Amino acid sequence: MALQETPVILPGHDFETVTETIAEIPLSRRFPLGWIGIILVALAGAGLLQMALGYLVLKGIGLWGNNAPVGWAFDIINFVWWIGIGHAGTLISAILLLFKQQWRMSISRFAEAMTIFAVICAAIFPIFHTGRPWLAAYWLFPYPNTMGLWPQFKSPLIWDVFAVSTYATVSVVFWYVGLIPDFATMRDRAVSRVKAIVFGTLSLGWRGSARHWHRYEVATLILAGLSTPLVLSVHTVVSFDFAVSVIPGWHATIFPPYFVAGAIYSGFAMVLSLAIPVRRFYGMESLITMRHIDNMAKIMLATGLMVGYGYAMEAFFAWYSASPHERFMMWNRMFGPYAWSYWALISINVVMIQLLWFKRVRTNTTLLFVMSLFVNVGMWLERFVIIVTSLNRDFVPSSWGMYYPTRWDFMTFFGTIGLFLTLFLLFLRFVPMISIFEVKTLLPQAKVKAEH
Amino acid sequence: MAHAPETSSALHGVMAEFDSGQALVDAARQTMAQGFTRVEAYSPVPIEELNDIIHKKRTVLPKLVLGGGLTGMATGFVLQYWASVIEYPMNVGGRPQASWTTFIVPSYELTILFSALTAAIGMALLSGLPQPYHPVFNVERFSMASSDKFFLVIESTDPKFDQRAATEFLKGTGAKGVYDVAE
Known part of the structure; x- marks a missing residue:
């Protein structure tokens, strides 16, 4: 009895109820009041972003607080933060698929949506940091231009362009492929002609024939197999932006795995921050069960512990390297002017996370929701600590300086959160938020006995 | 009747x-x-x-994807070699122009990109969609x-x-x- 686990989806569902529960939301004509309320707030945030970016383009990037010696600040902190958040979506949809973890099916769709929207928010920062985003094309992409310029392929920054743009493209493709059979379901259930045409077009005329499904399953498996090394490479390459330099605190071999673990950790926190309110608001408790919440909390704990190990190793390397600059960097992190951020991040990512050892915490959704928000803050602080405390006091004391973000930095950051929420709410309203056909494969109706 | x-x-x-x-x-x-x-x-x-x-x-899709991936890898490598060695050579710390190790990451990413696009587009086209x-x-x-x-x-x-x-x-x-x- 003790070994019995909560089922992946609660009993009482058949094909029809699964279709009904999920497809009803995008097909209904209702816009729930709660949804309207939240999207108004989110749109206000997106408006803030538009204002901040518009003014930035007019005035130049001097609006932001980063300046020598802290040449990288909110732009790269937020970029890494958003990209990291995206990683959980790919982990759920690709890596857990390869491991045949059936519980992923209820959460993969919106975790992937989260990935795409997070990557969009991430991309805004480096693109606008170029100051003239309309010229960014020839700085970032190798395309023949009249000046005969080509990107510097020996730089991790250009690797990052390739990694992130591939990640964005493959995530969108994987997500769309996953949606095709569900779009067909929406097409067949749509009452209004407009919706039938829109969903019919999006479904590409999917019929669910044996040939279709066979190729589809092969393609999905290949995409999962490709996304797995891709997602691991993305944050690895992001960490190269730091690790390939010679700045104390950045030049560390532990960076790639440490960044990947941190990315998955923050990503699962974001999935929980979204899943907990969504399942309650839309009454999805029978499809996104306590089993999902519990499992996600466990992954958060595991990756959180890896991140904690990363912090320990950073301190150890600083001491063991015997380099005075490395040692000073660590001292500066712990006791320098930004010490508050270091200790805040330790208390969240190392201390608070230990609560997840207890099942009572992992199954208390309210507490878990609050904790997941804290983890998001903690991971943001981690990037702040890595970037700002390494740059503000480097080798020569005469070049030390403090970094203070300006109101434009904050407006841009909170603006991207608004944009993210706007996109996510539109997704919840207009696209089936859970994969209908995948959840059905969990039901007995879909099971076929082997030939006797 | x-x-x-x-x-x-x-x-x-x-x-x-x-x-x-x-x-x-x-x-x-x-x-x-x-x-x-x-x-x-x-x-x-x-x-x-x-x-x-x-x-x-069984579908031929996996073979197409292999072809797509190899094309992507070759594209990535040739692009970088051509841009950094032939078209726009630039001395960075005296390192060789054709330092192939630094070309790995973009080649790797393009391998995945081309494979994934082949898988998705191939799946649709083979099914007549x-x-x-x-x-x-x-x-x-x-x-x-x-x-x-x-x-x-x-x-x-x-x-x-x-x-x-x-x-x-x-x-x-x-x-x-x-x-x-x-x-």
């Missing part, structure tokens, strides 16, 4: 409806055992057995094929096809309903 040849010429086939994946698989086995060759099954969820029973062939019209959609009940019903179609192009015989045969496989599919 006297016009049987005319109606069958405008017929895509005969469609049977089932309630479960198991019933569909059983019916598909019987149909193939009967010697029909132009058969297609439709289901709301993937059922691996159906392709093995009806089509027997996008295809806005198909005769099976003429059957009203077929809208349930994406919800909770399972369908089997014997197509009129089958050499053994005879409308009345096929209908009778499908009724005998335990179908909940048998419908003519207009072309």
Whole structure:
């Protein structure tokens, strides 16, 4: 009895109820009041972003607080933060698929949506940091231009362009492929002609024939197999932006795995921050069960512990390297002017996370929701600590300086959160938020006995 | 009844409806055992057995993806080599122009990009998608094929096809309903 686990989806569902529960939301004509309320707030945030970016383009990037010696600040902190958040979506949809973890099916769709929207928010920062985003094309992409310029392929920054743009493209493709059979379901259930045409077009005329499904399953498996090394490479390459330099605190071999673990950790926190309110608001408790919440909390704990190990190793390397600059960097992190951020991040990512050892915490959704928000803050602080405390006091004391973000930095950051929420709410309203056909494969109706 | 040849010429086939994946698989086995060759099954969820029973062939998609991936890798490497060694050489700390280790990451990413696009686009094109019209959609009940019903179609192009015989045969496989599919 003790070994019995909560089922992946609660009993009482058949094909029809699964279709009904999920497809009803995008097909209904209702816009729930709660949804309207939240999207108004989110749109206000997106408006803030538009204002901040518009003014930035007019005035130049001097609006932001980063300046020598802290040449990288909110732009790269937020970029890494958003990209990291995206990683959980790919982990759920690709890596857990390869491991045949059936519980992923209820959460993969919106975790992937989260990935795409997070990557969009991430991309805004480096693109606008170029100051003239309309010229960014020839700085970032190798395309023949009249000046005969080509990107510097020996730089991790250009690797990052390739990694992130591939990640964005493959995530969108994987997500769309996953949606095709569900779009067909929406097409067949749509009452209004407009919706039938829109969903019919999006479904590409999917019929669910044996040939279709066979190729589809092969393609999905290949995409999962490709996304797995891709997602691991993305944050690895992001960490190269730091690790390939010679700045104390950045030049560390532990960076790639440490960044990947941190990315998955923050990503699962974001999935929980979204899943907990969504399942309650839309009454999805029978499809996104306590089993999902519990499992996600466990992954958060595991990756959180890896991140904690990363912090320990950073301190150890600083001491063991015997380099005075490395040692000073660590001292500066712990006791320098930004010490508050270091200790805040330790208390969240190392201390608070230990609560997840207890099942009572992992199954208390309210507490878990609050904790997941804290983890998001903690991971943001981690990037702040890595970037700002390494740059503000480097080798020569005469070049030390403090970094203070300006109101434009904050407006841009909170603006991207608004944009993210706007996109996510539109997704919840207009696209089936859970994969209908995948959840059905969990039901007995879909099971076929082997030939006797 | 006297016009049987005319109606069958405008017929895509005969469609049977089932309630479960198991019933569909059983019916598909019987149909193939009967010697029909132009058969297609439709289901709301993937059922691996159906392709093995009806089509027997596995898709060439994995080979295409391998080709796509190798093309991506070559594209990435050649692009970087050409840009950094031939077209726009730049001395960075005295390192060799053709320092291939630094070319690994973009080549790797393009390998994945090209493979993934091949997998997705290949899957759609091999399946003949996008295809806005198909005769099976003429059957009203077929809208349930994406919800909770399972369908089997014997197509009129089958050499053994005879409308009345096929209908009778499908009724005998335990179908909940048998419908003519207009072309």
